[in-house]
Amino acid sequence: MENVGALALLLAFCISLYSIVASIVGRLKRKPFLTLSGERAVLAVWFLVSVASGILIYSLITGDYRMAYVASHTNRDMPVFYKFAAWWGGQEGSLLFWSWLLSTYGAVVVFTTRKGHRNLLPWVIGILSTVQLFFLTLNAFVVSPFQVLAVDKVVTSVADGMGLNPLLQYWAMVIHPPFLYLGYVGFAVPFAFAMASLIERAPGDSWIHTTRRWTLVTWLFQSTGVALGSAWAYHVLGWGGYWMWDPVENASILPWLAGTAFLHSVMMQEKKGMMKVWNMVLIATTFFLCIFGTFLTRSGIVSSVHAFAESPIGKYFVSFLALGIAATIWLILDRLQYLKSESELESVVSRESSFLFNNLILLASCFAVLWGTLFPVITEKLSNEKISLDAIWFNRLMVPIGLGLLFLTGVGPLFAWRRTSIDSLRRNFQLPGIGTLLVAAALFIGGMRYPYSIISLSLCFFVAATIIMEFFRGSRAISEKMHIGFIPSVIELTHRNTRRYGGYLVHMGIVLMFIGYSGHPFNQTAVGEVDKGDVMKVGAYTLRVMDLTEGDTPNYQWETAILDVSKNGNHIGTLEPTRRFYKAAQQATAIIALRTRLNEDLYINYAAHTGNKATLQAYVFPLVDWIWIGVLVLIGGTLVALVPSKVARSYARTEVVGVAAQKSIPVPEADRVTE
């Protein structure tokens, strides 16, 4: 069985190699049958990697404990769901999962572009297959998932496996890696199209149009993946943190930052023909950061709470990254004359400029996170001392950056292209601006003394106000013209330009997330040992330990503290934080109890139990739920942006037709008259 799997991977490796050669030679020698066979080879690779994955999953679920991977990542009494999830629970399996996703994407690309892009496709396939070849090299030769246990070359099995890490036995953790990987792997496709159009010297933005949905879907997966990781940390780790700038978290946010910058700056190219070189650089940066992220999590180069051990794959990743980056730089420099900008920047107060600064800040934050993550590695190389920067450093830097971005989120979309008139500034910003100052003053008078929270909340108000004004103005115009109610006209407005109004919804999601972050300085904590019958206080809450119970299941033993909770003297219910001791892994983990409300969460971790005493950690986290609500709005907004607009919109470049003419021409993409 495992031999068939290993053989499938070996064959997939050979066919990937063939696919590269056939596609490139076929394109260069203009031999359509060769390029076609290159396309078919991609489908064959998908089939073979699927077979290998299927065999691994089958072994995991049926519990074939002769196999090293199965023995170290599952045990008999684990639910089938988690046995399946063990596919990506360890290094070997997760690299196979990467390969499988990439081959699936490759097959989808072949299928969706079978009609158009005859010139680009061979190069796209060549590039995707090269990436695939790299991962198959790891799968087939370096860290094979199909190793079997043996004593003196005689295959042996063990009675039961080690089990999946208990911390990972949680629903969000089960679906977090697939989402993150769908995001990581997905950026390979726009990258391949970008490089293919460079190689072909294909002028124009067709690679951007073709891959816009890819990029957006990929970005959506990645955002969801990052958010799930954050939610997992909050709900499972037992101290209520949702982000601690751990290297592995940073690995997931790095490509997200670069990808977000890319999503914004492609608009500059589509509408103004600017920033062409920059977009190439950005998509390449995003892609290589995805590879780098995989490398960071898989190689253990920076010690982290959840990185895998140091392993032999590090040098493979470094070589692949070095070669890939060098090739990309050479390609961009060589084809620079095809990437000339078609217009110039005119004013600091313009849409172009807001995109520019958005990109600058996103990239600066990306670089800062990268620098902070690699600081131990850098200092070790330079001075032989391994120095790490902790969360304080990241927060000092990233909080102002985040607030700057939030500000741009508010002003950017309302600046006109080219330059913005004083009149327009007043019309768009007078009311929200005054409101913002009032909110800040009210918060200060209300007793809030954390500058960042005040700034953040008042900026949230500002951005939300500008977004709501945009929806309101557009809908009112439509409702007057078409004589329909306000709600239908909001839907009509959004449907007419899903990209624009979906984007606003995404911005709204970000605003809600910032509301959640603003609550952080007001967290309250209490830790203590409490006897049965005694009480503990945190914030306005009183917790009385009513009982300590325990029990047993095949997979784990558990003990639960039954707490009677009251707030300001009023009884509000019972909470039951639990500890589980997983037998196979011989490890304990906490199942926290949570009382979720929009204004604050009450969060209780049953940390330890000695005799009749329970050690409890209790926290009050104000506003934290708005982060998760914001994520949902962001997902919804991205989905709206993916719906095709009702009116087929031509993204005509705004030609320079003189200031007087501009005054009377409705700007098509804005759905409103710009002065």
Added chain:
Amino acid sequence: MRKYGKFAVLMAIIVGSLLWLATASVSSSKTYYVTIQELHKLGNNASTRRVRVGGDVQKDSIVRGSGTVRFNLVQEALILPVVYEGRDPLPDTFKDGAQALAGGRLDSAGVFHAQEVQAKCASKYAPKPGVAPDGLQKKMLPTDSKSSYRSAL
């Protein structure tokens, strides 16, 4: 030229203030990663610097007192006595034989006062490549399927 000047000034202000923030925050946030051997070599510096020292938790060395937990970290033949004085309960992964990372300062008596302890369960998070996890029999090593294929023939 004037408008590009404005862009340049704005960018310089943004990048400059970020660089300033980044460098100014390093000193208050940096932590030295050391081995037990390096910690002893640091001598007087060790008591002023914030360090994180790694090692394995010595078997049966964990003594839980009121508010503090004492244990020993071992690395090769060196043993470092640690007193954990942090407020939070120790993580679930902290137990005999676990790999632990203690953050804090060394006192003049050679006892390490830790404010935070991270632990990873040696057998779970980090099976050493090519070596069977602890729970599996010592003699059993995973071999790749190719050699097992040969033996099956």
